[in-house]
Amino acid sequence: xxxxxxxxxxxxxxxxxxxxxxxxxxxxxxxxxxxxxxxxxxxxxxxxxxxxxxxxxxxxxxxxxxxxxxxxxxxxxxxxxxxxxxxxxxxxxxxxxxxxxxxxxxxxx
Amino acid sequence: xxxxxxxxxxxxxxxxxxxxxxxxxxxxxxxxxxxxxxxxxxxxxxxxxxxxxxxxxxxxxxxxxxxxxxxxxxxxxxxxxxxxxxxxxxxxxxxxxxxxxxxxxxxxxxxxxx
Numbered sequence: 001x002x003x004x005x006x007x008x009x010x011x012x013x014x015x016x017x018x019x020x021x022x023x024x025x026x027x028x029x030x031x032x033x034x035x036x037x038x039x040x041x042x043x044x045x046x047x048x049x050x051x052x053x054x055x056x057x058x059x060x061x062x063x064x065x066x067x068x069x070x071x072x073x074x075x076x077x078x079x080x081x082x083x084x085x086x087x088x089x090x091x092x093x094x095x096x097x098x099x100x101x102x103x104x105x106x107x108x109x
Numbered sequence: 110x111x112x113x114x115x116x117x118x119x120x121x122x123x124x125x126x127x128x129x130x131x132x133x134x135x136x137x138x139x140x141x142x143x144x145x146x147x148x149x150x151x152x153x154x155x156x157x158x159x160x161x162x163x164x165x166x167x168x169x170x171x172x173x174x175x176x177x178x179x180x181x182x183x184x185x186x187x188x189x190x191x192x193x194x195x196x197x198x199x200x201x202x203x204x205x206x207x208x209x210x211x212x213x214x215x216x217x218x219x220x221x222x223x
Contacts, residue, residue: 044152044201046212089151096154096165
């Protein structure tokens with residue numbers, strides 16, 4: 001069946017380092033992918049959308065890549081800060097967005 | 110532009126009661142989707158409304174229903190509440206009903222059923 005999976009449930013990283021999150025998809029070739037951030041008890045916040053014909057997208061310290069050959073999207077947070085600690089989501093885009101549990105990033109000071 | 114608003118923010122109900130939650134989308138957005146999030150779980154899709162019509166529906170029992178008004182505001186109703194309905198209910202609006210457009214989420218309504 002078609003699905004998108006994020007590589008890990010949790011990622012702990014030292015402040016200043018680059019956090020890299022992975023979203024893999026199988027039996028499916030999405031035309032685009034979105035990334036969201038969610039803080040505890042709050043609604044997700046849209047961060048970036050990347051289309052299949054775009055190799056890379058940037059927004060401030062965030063960078064997303066989309067590799068249709070590897071069927072993978074990478075999400076990078078460069079120069080990470082404790083304020084970047086949150087859960088990051090890569091929803092499955094079909095006729096609606098289907099959200100998984102995401103990857104919880106904790107940035108240690 | 111004002112963001113998505115949800116009312117009430119917090120609600121406590123007892124089993125068997127019913128509840129109505131409200132969502133006002135961003136001005137100009139015609140699609141409103143509803144999600145349920147329980148502790149440690151991902152967002153579970155409830156349904157989506159576009160131009161007053163339910164376009165998509167998730168796998169929730171008929172106790173969960175919704176509607177959308179001509180001004181795109183949406184309400185969600187849960188009848189005969191159960192303890193398991195305790196959750197954060199989120200609504201999200203987008204410009205169209207297509208998932209290619211980003212969704213903007215409201216702050217959520219925290220429902221506690223006792």
